[in-house]
Amino acid sequence: xxxxxxTDIEGVAGVTFFxxxxxxxxRAYEHGQRMRVLLTGEVNAAVRGAFxxxxxxVLVNDNHGTGYNILFEDLDPRCEIIHGRNCSGxxxxxxxxxxFDALVLVGHHAMxxxxxxxxxxxxWEINGGKLFLSEASMAAALAGDLGVxxxxxxxxxxxxxxxxxxxxxxxxxxxxxxxxxxxxRSRTP
Numbered sequence: 001x002x003x004x005x006x007t008d009i010e011g012v013a014g015v016t017f018f019x020x021x022x023x024x025x026x027r028a029y030e031h032g033q034r035m036r037v038l039l040t041g042e043v044n045a046a047v048r049g050a051f052x053x054x055x056x057x058v059l060v061n062d063n064h065g066t067g068y069n070i071l072f073e074d075l076d077p078r079c080e081i082i083h084g085r086n087c088s089g090x091x092x093x094x095x096x097x098x099x100f101d102a103l104v105l106v107g108h109h110a111m112x113x114x115x116x117x118x119x120x121x122x123x124w125e126i127n128g129g130k131l132f133l134s135e136a137s138m139a140a141a142l143a144g145d146l147g148v149x150x151x152x153x154x155x156x157x158x159x160x161x162x163x164x165x166x167x168x169x170x171x172x173x174x175x176x177x178x179x180x181x182x183x184x185r186s187r188t189p
Contacts, residue, residue, distance in 0.1 A: 007039065102152075
């Protein structure tokens with residue numbers, strides 16, 4: 001069984017504000033590194049879960065920002081990772097095709113304009129504004145178009161509610177509850 005893991009960082013437990021890539025202070029660096037450690041931990045949990053469920057191959061897509069967030073040297077050695085940015089072609093879910101048996105979504109956040117959401121951003125409008133999709137829902141739709149079912153999502157409570165409403169039968173883990181745009185009640189690792 002082949003599993004594709006699509007990651008983001010804003011929905012990871014313990015992450016409550018955006019990384020500032022223009023701030024070169026030691027504090028900003030430490031914050032960014034802490035976010036990466038937390039993301040790597042959640043990705044490793046998903047990789048373990050995939051292999052424990054019978055996966056024979058797991059491909060992780062480091063999809064936040066630069067595409068170089070997961071601590072490569074700390075990643076479960078049984079998986080492979082796509083990282084960095086492809087500026088010359090389709091890059092959002094590289095190498096995802098119909099040979100995969102499952103899509104797993106880790107560390108995702110609520111879409112833009114979600115009332116009360118934490119770190120909300122990104123939103124696709126479909127059918128003239130009749131349907132709105134978060135990054136996670138769009139990933140699930142793209143995978144579904146290839147015949148790859150979305151089987152698991154993790155993130156904040158509002159993201160999980162949105163994806164669960166749109167993706168029948170998906171399993172979910174709420175790792176934090178949004179309290180305001182930059183505050184959450186998080187589960188511990």
